[in-house]
Amino acid sequence: MTTDTTPKMVSIWFLVGLILVIYGLILTGCGVYYQAHPELLTQKLGELNPSLWWGSGMAGLGAIFILFGR
Amino acid sequence: METTLHLAAVDWAIIAIYFVFIIGIGLYLRRFTKTGDDFFLAGRKNSSWVAGLAFLSANLGALEILGWTGGTMKYGMFVSHFYWVGAIPAMLFLGLYMMPFYYSSKIHSIPGYLKLRYDEKTRVLNALSFAVMTLLMSGINLYLMALVFRTILGWDWHVSMWVSAAAIGCYITLGGLMSAIFTEIVQFFLIWAGLFLVAVLGITEMGGIGALLNGLPANMSHLWSTTGSAADNSMGVTWAGIVVGLGFVLSFGYWTTDFLVVQRAFSSKDLRSARLTPITASFFKMLLPIIVVGAGLVAYKLVSTAGSGFALLPHPNNPNELWNDTALPMLIARYFPAGLVGLGITALLAGFMAGQAGNVSAFNTVWTYDIYKAVLNRNASDEHLVWMGRVTTIVGIVLSVGTAYLAMQFNTIMDYIQAIFSWVNAPLFATMLLGMFWKRTTSAGGFWGLILGMLTSFFIFLGFKFSWFSEGMVGRITFSKNPSGMTQNLWQACWAWIVCFGATVAISLVTKPKPEGELVGLVKSLTPAADTGDVPLLGRPGFWAAIALVVLVVLNVMFW
Numbered sequence: 001m002t003t004d005t006t007p008k009m010v011s012i013w014f015l016v017g018l019i020l021v022i023y024g025l026i027l028t029g030c031g032v033y034y035q036a037h038p039e040l041l042t043q044k045l046g047e048l049n050p051s052l053w054w055g056s057g058m059a060g061l062g063a064i065f066i067l068f069g070r
Numbered sequence: 071m072e073t074t075l076h077l078a079a080v081d082w083a084i085i086a087i088y089f090v091f092i093i094g095i096g097l098y099l100r101r102f103t104k105t106g107d108d109f110f111l112a113g114r115k116n117s118s119w120v121a122g123l124a125f126l127s128a129n130l131g132a133l134e135i136l137g138w139t140g141g142t143m144k145y146g147m148f149v150s151h152f153y154w155v156g157a158i159p160a161m162l163f164l165g166l167y168m169m170p171f172y173y174s175s176k177i178h179s180i181p182g183y184l185k186l187r188y189d190e191k192t193r194v195l196n197a198l199s200f201a202v203m204t205l206l207m208s209g210i211n212l213y214l215m216a217l218v219f220r221t222i223l224g225w226d227w228h229v230s231m232w233v234s235a236a237a238i239g240c241y242i243t244l245g246g247l248m249s250a251i252f253t254e255i256v257q258f259f260l261i262w263a264g265l266f267l268v269a270v271l272g273i274t275e276m277g278g279i280g281a282l283l284n285g286l287p288a289n290m291s292h293l294w295s296t297t298g299s300a301a302d303n304s305m306g307v308t309w310a311g312i313v314v315g316l317g318f319v320l321s322f323g324y325w326t327t328d329f330l331v332v333q334r335a336f337s338s339k340d341l342r343s344a345r346l347t348p349i350t351a352s353f354f355k356m357l358l359p360i361i362v363v364g365a366g367l368v369a370y371k372l373v374s375t376a377g378s379g380f381a382l383l384p385h386p387n388n389p390n391e392l393w394n395d396t397a398l399p400m401l402i403a404r405y406f407p408a409g410l411v412g413l414g415i416t417a418l419l420a421g422f423m424a425g426q427a428g429n430v431s432a433f434n435t436v437w438t439y440d441i442y443k444a445v446l447n448r449n450a451s452d453e454h455l456v457w458m459g460r461v462t463t464i465v466g467i468v469l470s471v472g473t474a475y476l477a478m479q480f481n482t483i484m485d486y487i488q489a490i491f492s493w494v495n496a497p498l499f500a501t502m503l504l505g506m507f508w509k510r511t512t513s514a515g516g517f518w519g520l521i522l523g524m525l526t527s528f529f530i531f532l533g534f535k536f537s538w539f540s541e542g543m544v545g546r547i548t549f550s551k552n553p554s555g556m557t558q559n560l561w562q563a564c565w566a567w568i569v570c571f572g573a574t575v576a577i578s579l580v581t582k583p584k585p586e587g588e589l590v591g592l593v594k595s596l597t598p599a600a601d602t603g604d605v606p607l608l609g610r611p612g613f614w615a616a617i618a619l620v621v622l623v624v625l626n627v628m629f630w
Contacts, residue, residue: 009102012120012252016259019091023084023263023413030080030409044404045271051409054267 013069020062027055075222075403081412088416089237092256092423096241096249106452109246109459110178110435112337120255121343122350125334127254129355130261131211131425135362135418136218140394142366143373145305146290147629149366150359154293156316157355158622160325161348162615167594168326169335171506173344174591178336179432180329181440187505187592188516190444195520196498197440200329201433203494205466207330208429209473214395215422216474221386222399223415231474234419238427239467242434243460247337250431254334257420258354264417265361268398271405272368282367290370293629300550300557307557308549315560319567323495327502330432345611352618356625369397372404380404429470434462492531496563497523497570504574509586509593515578523570530562 031052034041041049077085103109116124142149177183181200185193212235216227241249276282289296289303296302297309307315325331325348338344372380382400385393402414438459443450450458501520504511530547533539545551548561590596607613 007101010098012255015095015252016256019087019256020259020263022087023260026080026084027409027413030407034407041407043407045275046407048271048274050267050271050405051407054263054410058263 011069013065015069017062017065017067017069020058020065022062024055024057024059024062027051028059029055031055075399075411075415077223077411077415078408080409081415084409084412085416085419088260088419092253093237093240095252095256096244099245099249099252103244103246103248104456106178106455106459108248109456110438111333112246112248112251114337115339116251116337116343118338118343118346118350120251121334121338121347123258123354124251124254124337125331125347126351126354127258127261127424128250128331128334128428129425130258130358130421131428134358134425135261135265135421136214136395136398138362139366139369139398140396142363143370143394143397145303146286146367146370147293147359147363148289148303148305149363150293150625150629151312151316153355153359153362154622154625155312156321157325158352158618159317160321161352161355162618163322164326164332164335165345165348165611166615168502168506169345169348170341171592171594171597172332173336173338173341178439179436180327180332181436183592184501184505184516185440185444187589188501189513192501192513192517192520193440194444195517196494197436197444199494199524200436201441203490204330204429204433204436205469205473206477206490208426208433208466208470209475210477211422211426211429212470213474213477215419215426217386218395218399218418221383221393221396222403231471234423234426235467235471238423238430239464242427242430243463246456246459247333247431247435250427251334251337253427254424257424260413260420261417261424262361264413264415264420265365265398267410268401268405268414269361269364269368272365272401275405276368276371282364282371286367286371290367291629293626295630300553304554305556306550306552306554307560311549311557311560315557315564319496319499319563320492320560322503323497323499323563323567327495327498329436330428333432333435342605342609342611346614349611349614349618352615353621356618356621365398365401369401426470430463430466433466434459437462437466492527492559492563492566493524496527496566500567500571500574504571504578505593507594508575508578509589509595510578510583511574512578512581512583514581515574515576518577519570519572519574522573523566526569527562527566530558530565534558534562 028051031049034049034051038047041047102113107113138149138152172180172183175183175186177186179197181193181197184196212231215234216225216231219225219230220227241253245252273279273282283291294309297307297312300306300308300311335344335347338347369380369382372378373382380400382392382394383396385391399418402411406414438455442458442462443455447454497520500523501516505516539547541551544553547565548557550557553561586596
């Protein structure tokens with residue numbers, strides 16, 4: 001009897017989730033920092049602090065992908 | 071040199087993570103890449119979701135994103151035609167009617183089908199022309215990427231070109247098509263994550279979608295109402311040019327025969343998944359104008375508004391001309407703080423690299439199976455072919471970098487791309503269509519029809535380029551007195567298709583067809599229909615194609 005020694009491949013959705021979580025957390029961190037230092041947000045619509053909500057959205061979506069792709 | 075975007079440490083970190091991540095994927099997948107099927111067809115085990123997103127992502131290169139965002143400033147919502155009528159019907163046709171013949175014949179490439187349906191010389195002709203086209207595309211992709219990053223970030227364009235080319239070469243050499251597909255899907259999400267926000271913030275600044283569209287001239291804000299006469303729209307094309315040239319010849323020529331995208335469907339685990347691949351992709355394709363047209367219209371409005379503080383950069387090759395392709399990077403500079411800038415630049419990099427990886431993985435397969443194994447080494451072992459695929463990947467990367475230097479000679483890159491499609495893909499679609507749906511088509515008809523179609527396209531291209539045609543002749547070819555470059559390309563493709571179709575039919579009628587027994591599984595009338603009796607409605611390709619078609623019609627009516 002032979003045994004299949006090929007390792008199981010990780011799901012692509014897990015990898016998508018991983019990169020979204022990594023980037024989402026970095027951006028959320030930036031957003032929190034900008035919240036404390038609003039003078040740094042000199043761009044148009046900077047008052048919306050897009051890093052904070054977009055970053056947390058990406059992290060949340062990434063977490064769903066990780067759960068889905070495990 | 072002075073630049074517009076400045077990267078902070080966090081932006082560099084985000085870019086560095088991207089490179090580490092995609093090369094890591096290649097290293098990880100190397101252990102799963104042992105046979106030819108693994109390397110060139112990703113093991114044939116992907117779902118329609120995986121193959122579908124990769125199918126779209128391979129098409130979603132830099133030219134798509136930057137070119138058409140800039141194009142929107144010139145053509146307005148007309149650009150949506152390239153995403154809707156110029157893509158969706160062809161994608162659905164591929165899934166519903168052509169994929170069964172491609173997938174079931176277990177070929178590795180589109181030229182592989184030509185070998186089975188016609189003969190070896192037709193296969194090699196197409197393989198050679200596809201290989202040349204792919205390298206040209208690849209070179210243009212690299213050139214544009216380097217030029218953009220040099221213009222907006224001040225990066226040395228030689229360095230950025232070689233670094234991204236090396237990363238792509240690395241992960242495809244390691245993991246083959248599976249690597250390309252995995253990274254393309256990651257890139258798909260990064261493109262949306264990085265660039266969708268540009269459109270959202272732009273539309274927010276404009277005061278909403280209604281305010282954005284309000285005040286635009288009719289030829290910028292409508293799809294069809296200004297196509298009665300070529301003089302009424304900025305593209306200089308009539309509805310017939312859009313429907314026949316773009317919606318039929320160019321679109322079907324690209325989406326149904328271009329191996330770069332179709333290869334992703336070949337990686338599916340079964341026929342149903344393969345058929346669903348382009349249908350799944352069609353829904354995401356229809357969404358892309360949100361980014362491209364949305365951001366382009368925002369840029370158009372900002373440029374038209376005095377005191378907006380928004381300006382395009384001059385073209386580095388022609389400082390007197392504003393470069394529309396910088397619209398998207400300039401919007402990133404307008405709205406994104408540090409951190410998000412890194413994400414936006416990573417999204418652009420991902421877009422460039424996804425298109426590039428598509429070219430390289432298609433090139434290595436066509437070279438290995440349709441030129442090397444077909445002509446140079448017919449007895450090559452599977453192991454040797456995998457080795458050849460890896461070597462070809464590196465050679466292809468080096469050649470495309472060389473091609474990038476040649477691409478600098480051309481000013482209007484998008485028009486040039488359309489011209490390349492016309493030479494190779496437009497006539498090939500006639501060859502495929504007749505081959506699949508008319509059993510009387512002969513090998514001689516297919517081969518000589520294809521050659522005549524390609525020569526027609528090339529001759530018309532040269533005629534326009536070197537002004538060989540009189541004004542009256544230009545009018546008869548394009549049905550327009552002052553056709554734009556885009557219009558010339560659309561009609562050039564049409565004539566190439568017509569000549570190929572007509573010549574193939576005529577030659578087939580006077581030459582001997584293949585025995586019907588050899589055409590089973592390759593021609594519709596000789597192949598039993600796929601049995602879908604036990605598949606639930608929600609799993610049927612026909613059902614989802616019908617939904618996609620309804621969405622397409624609704625979108626066109628909404629922006630009529």
